[in-house]
Amino acid sequence: MTTEPRSSLEVERKYDVDAETPVPDWSALPGVASVGEPESRELDARYLDTPDGRLAEALTALRRRTGGPDEGWHIKRSTPEGKLETQWPLDAAGADDPIEVPAPVLDALAEISGPPFDVIARIRNSRTAYALRDVDGGLIAEFVDDRVTAVDERTGRSSSWREWEIELGPAAPPRAADIAGLFDTADELVRAAGGRPAASDSKLGRALGL
Template identity: 90%
Template sequence: MTTEPRSSLEVERKYDVDADTPVPDWAALPGVATVGEPEPRELDARYLDTPDGRLAEALTALRRRTGGPDEGWHIKRSTPEGKLETQWPLDDGGSDDALEVPGPVLEALAEISDPPFEVVARIRNSRTAYALRDADGGLIAEFVDDRVTAVDERTGRSSSWREWEIELGPAAPPRATDIAELFATADELVQSAGGRPAASESKLARALGL
């Protein structure tokens, strides 16, 4: 496994929507000139934690996900600015059964907890992604339409839902006031379509009934 991970700060907005809620015209967002073609992605993630939930207590999530452009091992930490994600690539060809946490990932978690880690949830997601670009082709944000099926591995409880996310991209406006305007417009578009702010801050929280 490559020991040098990639890190990024996710700044996003999440919404709960019904199965038949129509997708808004995201070209109405400030600065968005074009909406890309839909890109389907099939994602399958296993989330791990210690038996006593130490990662959750530290507002940290550990997952191994296959599918999509960023498949791999991910650590997500909640911060006031957004979710800080650190990612390592898969080193086993993407086998679903390879759930032993790699050494570099364990090292990154050592300040929070030592092993053992066990699977607490499995989340499958049929995602459709759209690139929202400015007039120069820069990625202002990515919109994803997610149809999720989850299993709480601790209890066997299954659940399914549909949600939307808008995550800022490299060409997002630099000023906080402009970002606030973009998200406020997104809120209005979602509300007009029949959606609402997400009740859970993450798919994992919803899968575990939190």
């Protein structure tokens, strides 16, 4: 595994929707000139923490995820600006093999805690993704329609739900006021379709009943 991670700041908005809620016409969002074809992704993530929950206390999540264009090891840290994600390539372990956190990931977490790290949740997600592009083809945002099944590995409790997420891309408007306007319009489109703001700001929190 390479020791050089990739980092990005996620600025997103999440919504809860029912199983049959229709997807809005996202071309109504400011600046969006085209909506890409749906792309199906099957994601399988296992989340880890220390037995005493030190990562959660530090507003940090650790996961190993297979499937999708960004499969790999991820550390997500909550910040006032958004979620700062650092990613390493996937190791060679199988989906059901014992989890062993790679050394570069352990090094990145050392300021919070060292091992042991235990699997606290497994989250499987059937995702449909759409690219929302401007007139020049730049990615303003990605919209994903997620159908999620989760298991709290501490208790064995299972849950399932559907949620939507809009995450800003590199061609998103640079001004905070314009970003707010884009999300305000997204809120209106979701409400008109029958959706609502997400009750939880993360899939992990919802899987664990937080």
